[in-house]
Amino acid sequence: MGGAIDLPGRSEAFIQMEIAINNARVSGRRLLVALLDIDRFYCINETKGTDFGNYALNIIYKRLTDAESAISKICSHTVCRFGGNAFLVIVEVEQEELNDWKMVEAIKYAVTQPIDDDGTELYLTASIGASLFPQDGHTSELLICHTESALHQSKGQGGNQVLFYNAEDTERMNRRTTIEAALRPALFLRQFHLSYQPIYRLSDGRLRGYEALIRWNHPELGAITPNEFIPIAEQNGLIIPIGEWVLREACKMLAGITKYSLSEMTMSINISPIQLMDPSFTHTVLNVIKEKGLQPYSIELEITENILSYSSETSISTLSRLRAEGIRISLDDFGTGYSSFSNLKQLPIHCLKIDKSFIKKMDLHSADRHIVEAIIGLVQKLGLEVIAEGVEYEEQYHLLREWGCNYVQGYLLGKPWEPTLIDMTMLRNNNKSQSIQTSEDEMALKAIK
Numbered sequence: 253m254g255g256a257i258d259l260p261g262r263s264e265a266f267i268q269m270e271i272a273i274n275n276a277r278v279s280g281r282r283l284l285v286a287l288l289d290i291d292r293f294y295c296i297n298e299t300k301g302t303d304f305g306n307y308a309l310n311i312i313y314k315r316l317t318d319a320e321s322a323i324s325k326i327c328s329h330t331v332c333r334f335g336g337n338a339f340l341v342i343v344e345v346e347q348e349e350l351n352d353w354k355m356v357e358a359i360k361y362a363v364t365q366p367i368d369d370d371g372t373e374l375y376l377t378a379s380i381g382a383s384l385f386p387q388d389g390h391t392s393e394l395l396i397c398h399t400e401s402a403l404h405q406s407k408g409q410g411g412n413q414v415l416f417y418n419a420e421d422t423e424r425m426n427r428r429t430t431i432e433a434a435l436r437p438a439l440f441l442r443q444f445h446l447s448y449q450p451i452y453r454l455s456d457g458r459l460r461g462y463e464a465l466i467r468w469n470h471p472e473l474g475a476i477t478p479n480e481f482i483p484i485a486e487q488n489g490l491i492i493p494i495g496e497w498v499l500r501e502a503c504k505m506l507a508g509i510t511k512y513s514l515s516e517m518t519m520s521i522n523i524s525p526i527q528l529m530d531p532s533f534t535h536t537v538l539n540v541i542k543e544k545g546l547q548p549y550s551i552e553l554e555i556t557e558n559i560l561s562y563s564s565e566t567s568i569s570t571l572s573r574l575r576a577e578g579i580r581i582s583l584d585d586f587g588t589g590y591s592s593f594s595n596l597k598q599l600p601i602h603c604l605k606i607d608k609s610f611i612k613k614m615d616l617h618s619a620d621r622h623i624v625e626a627i628i629g630l631v632q633k634l635g636l637e638v639i640a641e642g643v644e645y646e647e648q649y650h651l652l653r654e655w656g657c658n659y660v661q662g663y664l665l666g667k668p669w670e671p672t673l674i675d676m677t678m679l680r681n682n683n684k685s686q687s688i689q690t691s692e693d694e695m696a697l698k699a700i701k
């Protein structure tokens with residue numbers, strides 16, 4: 253087993269790239285540049301020690317450079333160490349593109365073959381990013397940069413993947429970086445606001461409450477949808493302060509509405525799995541509800557099944573605690589991702605929201621129509637309530653009512669409503685006879701008629 257290995261490093265990789273580009277220009281050949289990064293290599297170092305890690309890297313380097321290897325048999329190539337556990341492979345390829353995939357597969361094979369570990373076999377995987385000269389860049393800097401970006405994308409997909417550079421991906425990554433930078437000061441600069449979409453009870457057509465939906469208007473970037481910025485906020489942790497702001501703002505609004513309406517309203521608030529893992533989440537929710545003088549059952553937290561792919565034990569116990577305090581929990585987007593009925597038994601929920609993708613197709617005579625009907629029946633047998641979201645047409649509304657669905661939400665009955673200063677003044681000045689509930693009910697009835 254070897255000590256520290258002496259393989260060409262990053263600066264050497266740039267020199268080799270320059271040489272390869274010059275040679276390719278002279279010969280008129282193309283280049284395939286592949287950056288290979290061993291997945292979860294830190295685990296090897298941690299569990300088997302750095303000596304074994306270096307030994308594994310040496311073996312992979314030998315396989316990549318071996319004159320008898322599949323790679324060498326296809327084309328001439330250069331291999332350089334590129335940072336901790338990555339290798340840069342530069343290959344001169346023929347004009348036809350058929351060999352490009354064969355080449356990266358051969359590179360991948362050098363990693364995935366087992367490594368002997370004192371008589372037992374150790375299996376590794378790698379993420380590979382690749383780019384091509386001349387189409388993806390004419391300089392060594394640009395080619396390496398694009399190859400790194402492809403590798404980054406490939407790692408982001410969970411490892412053991414090969415991805416070729418794609419200009420669109422880079423554009424997407426640039427947009428992501430711009431949004432991430434703009435997101436940091438957005439809360440402090442008061443660039444967020446909430447809009448509220450009504451949810452109606454199907455049995456009597458009356459307003460049940462609202463779902464709070466976040467909006468972000470950036471002075472230069474314009475309106476950025478939550479579908480675009482929430483996943484970024486989840487990755488960089490900003491979802492914690494943003495989520496707390498949403499909770500406060502939505503509860504403040506509900507307190508305002510409750511003051512002037514005749515019956516009790518429910519405010520539904522979207523909660524990210526990251527918030528549920530925050531140890532102070534329960535405390536924050538209970539405090540905000542108390543501060544605003546609300547009843548716990550007037551707050552409904554909307555969660556999605558992906559909480560189960562995070563720290564599910566922590567999340568479930570947080571939800572159970574909140575439920576015990578009287579707060580309602582609903583399962584959003586049911587029917588997307590890994591929906592399963594066994595999750596329904598596992599999660600401490602009161603209510604389930606059927607995803608709009610099902611509702612969209614249910615008025616056609618498709619399987620989705622039967623699926624929606626079956627979900628409503630089954631879920632109610634489990635003692636849960638059902639909300640159908642994305643209801644846009646009367647036919648959908650009538651079918652859902654026929655099937656006994658409890659609540660509906662969608663453009664047919666009301667788009668997300670952005671409270672203006674006038675609405676807020678109206679809320680403050682309105683007496684009970686001109687309650688929001690009454691005007692909303694009228695709107696609903698008009699839409700249904």
Ligand code: C2E
Nearest residue numbers: 465466477478479482498522523524642643644662663668
């Ligand atoms: P969601 O929770 O499924 O919210 C419903 C989305 O469907 C909203 O999009 C709403 O505007 C849209 N919608 C409502 N009715 C209809 C309809 O009839 N037809 C169609 N085609 N669409 C309809 P929006 O506001 O862009 O929100 C997108 C997603 O962003 C939400 O999906 C939710 O997952 C997330 N989100 C929004 N606000 C928050 C928040 O405060 N916190 C967190 N964590 N996520 C949020």
Ligand code: CA
Nearest residue numbers: 463522554584
């Ligand atoms: Ca929702």
Ligand code: CA
Nearest residue numbers: 584585605641
């Ligand atoms: Ca939803």
